[in-house]
């Protein structure tokens with residue numbers, strides 16, 4: 001038997017309601033905040049991600065699904081959504097119509113990471129990008145959107161970690177000082193950090209090894225060399241977050257794994273998730289459009305990991321999904337089945353969740369099924385009822401039933417649906 005690929009899980013029907021729920025709430029909030037959906041392809045030219053995400057990052061070095069297609073062009077399955085969105089923004093000159101463009105996307109991303117709980121090779125993100133403004137008010141709006149989304153989903157004890165990593169004026173000096181310090185401590189670094197020291201020294205800040213963390217705790221910090229403009233930007237952002245009552249902690253070690261970031265960076269953490277506890281991350285990328293060969297354009301965005309957000313949903317969500325709704329058509333005999341099919345068709349066209357028994361089960365068996373699948377009503381049709389042009393309508397939740405004329409049955413259910421909103 002052929003099995004699925006490791007790290008690329010199936011999302012089964014029994015779990016899909018949670019996914020659709022998160023997607024529905026997210027779409028609604030994103031659209032209320034002025035974001036419109038954009039869909040970019042699942043693969044792009046490899047060069048886009050090499051230039052966008054940056055050489056020497058973990059993603060570019062060892063995690064990209066890169067292949068030559070039949071015309072020998074190097075393509076890569078997208079490991080993230082920001083570089084493709086900025087590419088589309090530049091390619092279609094979206095800046096021509098408005099100074100600020102706000103877009104969101106949902107879909108699968110691909111990274112060849114070591115699979116473990118909460119870390120996959122194909123995983124889903126919901127992301128958003130606001131391109132065209134460097135105002136800290138956009139940063140504050142984006143963070144308060146995520147705060148709102150996680151609150152609406154009922155997630156508990158989520159922490160926002162925030163940092164600024166400077167700009168092209170102050171970051172190089174920080175990087176130089178940091179690198180000089182790290183070179184002086186090279187003997188205490190793990191083998192992986194020794195490689196980082198050559199290729200991308202600031203990534204040492206991300207290392208989870210205790211020995212490396214001890215070294216980085218005493219390393220120079222950006223706050224010692226930050227330029228006035230970045231410092232001002234961060235102070236304004238902090239002021240707006242406190243105005244909007246969005247809680248956060250400053251974490252100067254938060255560097256993130258993609259090279260395009262400038263100034264604001266952040267992660268939302270659910271400590272209950274264990275090792276892979278970042279449910280969303282993002283930040284500013286004021287130099288990315290230029291890096292991709294376009295007009296210099298500031299931007300900021302985020303992406304949340306669907307698997308991790310779904311795993312963070314509270315138990316109360318399950319109760320809501322378990323409520324009774326819709327109509328089960330139970331029939332006895334061929335004639336009743338034919339009438340049942342007509343009623344079923346009408347119910348579905350009127351917007352009901354509805355089904356019928358196709359397996360000629362006993363009435364008791366059909367009732368059991370209706371209960372199991374949590375249908376609110378059962379329409380019971382037998383030969384006798386048909387002769388009287390009647391059906392029995394049973395309220396499965398209340399365990400009450402009554403005879404109803406067939407001619408008024410669907411209208412009665414519609415009235416009930418309108419009144420109860422199910």
Ligand code: HAM
Nearest residue numbers: 080082119120123278279280281282283301302303305
């Ligand atoms: P990222 O931090 O690489 O950022 O990913 C965002 C989120 O995707 C993570 O916080 C995590 O929840 C989820 N995620 C990442 N890798 C995996 C994985 N292997 N398995 C499961 N979930 C994962 C970005 O992708 C940036 N494009 C975000 C952004 C948008 N920055 C600016 N705009």
